[in-house]
Amino acid sequence: MMESNKRDIRALTEEELKSFFTEHGYKPFHGKQVYEWLWKKAATEFSVMSNLSKEARQLLDNRFRIDRLTLYQEQTSRDGTVKMAFQTADGELIESVLIPGKDRATACISSQIGCKLACTFCATGKIPFKRNLTVGEIYDQVIAVRQKALDLYNISLSNIVYMGMGEPLLNYDGVSGSIAVLTGEKGLGISPRRITVSTVGIPDVIRKLADQGIRSELAVSLHSALDATRSQLVPINRRYGLETLKEALQHFNRVTGKRITFEYLLMRGVNDQLSEARALADYSRNFPVKINLIEYNEVEGTGFQKSDAEQTQAFKELLESRNMIVNLRRSRGEDIDAACGQLAGKGKKS
Ligand code: SF4
Structure with missing residues (x-):
């Protein structure tokens, strides 16, 4: 208490x-x-x-x-992914995921309790926004996942992604403050290159990250390079369209020299058509990018389904024919509710 x-x-x-x-x-x-x-x-x-x-x-x-997170629930997937739900000192639930690789381990951490942005494909978007996480609550997730990686797999934590519950750029103080303690000499001393902030794209804050000297990597959950489709999937796109986002990303790239990663969940019949791939290739010409195509982890009640294998391959090949750097990512932890927000959402008693 x-x-x-x-x-x-x-x-x-x-x-x-x-x-x-x-x-x-x-x-x-x-x-x-x-x-x-x-x-x-x-x-x-x-x-x-x-x-x-x-x-x-x-x-x-x-x-x-010293407010601490306490472990509330833990699930390990057949593929080794470990999802942890934590309780905050004021009784809220948040979640973090350990994604082990061959010789690396990634912590996927949350930045808010719930989310205001209500992206239509996302489990967290259905959890009402309560508050931003503090620097300590973000840091504790990293410490807990780091320990779990050592205990279970004897691997040191290699990467941190702000990709769990919440929109990190709407918690600028918590996120920039936690990056400072994770990377600082008097903190954990992790290289900022091993930290990725994943955002749906809040243009002003993307500029602020660059201008305030935060040198972590930036991933943008794009999911469509056509305004009409994107506004359906990511409603904040109605406020900041793709053109405004593009200008902010160009600024980020100019100031930091960093390449941008686009995350693209492939959903059948929604954003996996070749016309969408062509729009993505055109949009990606505005700055150096790497594109992660991700299998959609189906979320109850959203009505979205994952793209089929053939369409996924055709989408990828079209991008490659336009000389894009493309990775295809499998969903991890499919059997344990590892889409963002699902464990904390189910753990909630109210
Ligand atoms: S995808 Fe991210 S920004 Fe959108 S509702 Fe889910 S947690 Fe919020």
């Missing part, structure tokens, strides 16, 4: 921790020590902070709490 008279210490910056200590008659370097305990060593209790005096630890314990 949350203790309301105490503050979650992970909401404080390193500077704020230093000020706290100086205000209480300690040296500011204790702030740096605590910061490293929290973000480098993932401490969950003040009592383990062994380079602080007993009095300093007591002071922290009197004033602060």
Whole structure:
């Protein structure tokens, strides 16, 4: 349970921790020590902070709490994918997925509880939006998935994708703050090249990522390069059409020099026609891109179905004939509700 008279210490910056200590008659370097305990060593209790005096630890314990995620449910797929649902300190459920590979392991993590954007093919879009996740809640998912990869498969976590519940760019502070602690020297020290932010495309925030020096990779859930189709699948496209998105992506590429990844779920008769492939190839000429074609993991109640194998192949070949870099991705964890939002959605009691 949350203790309301105490503050979650992970909401404080390193500077704020230093000020706290100086205000209480300690040296500011204790702030740096605590910061490293929290973000480098993932401490969950003040009592383990062994380079602080007993009095300093007591002071922290009197004033602060460390909000943690607790494991609520876990499912392992036949293909080794592990889906974990976590409970937040205020009793909400979120989910993360470990996707193991031959010599790599990817953590797919959530950025919000529910989602406001209601994409029509998505399970999370049916979970009402509650709130943004904090930096600590995003970080804890990485720590838990990293540990799971070691325990189950003896593999170090190699990649992190913000592709779980929620639209990361609508939680800019939580996402940029968590990237800072995941990549920072006083945090986990992970290379930003191993982190991908996956968005449906919020143009202003894409520009902001580039302008504020965030150098993680960017994936855009495109799903169609025709406004009429895309607006049906991704309703926010009615507000920011493909042209506005294109300009933001060109800006991102100019500033960061990075290639953009397009995620494209292939849905039968909806966006898998060759006219859609041609539109995608034309749109992709505006910047360097890599296209991930993904088998749709059917979601109850949406009415969408995965594209058949022949159509998928024809779609891919058309893109390749236009010299696009294309990967075909199988769905992972199909037998365990591994489409985004499905585990947390089912776990909800209310
Ligand atoms: S696809 Fe992403 S942005 Fe769209 S509803 Fe699902 S979680 Fe939200």
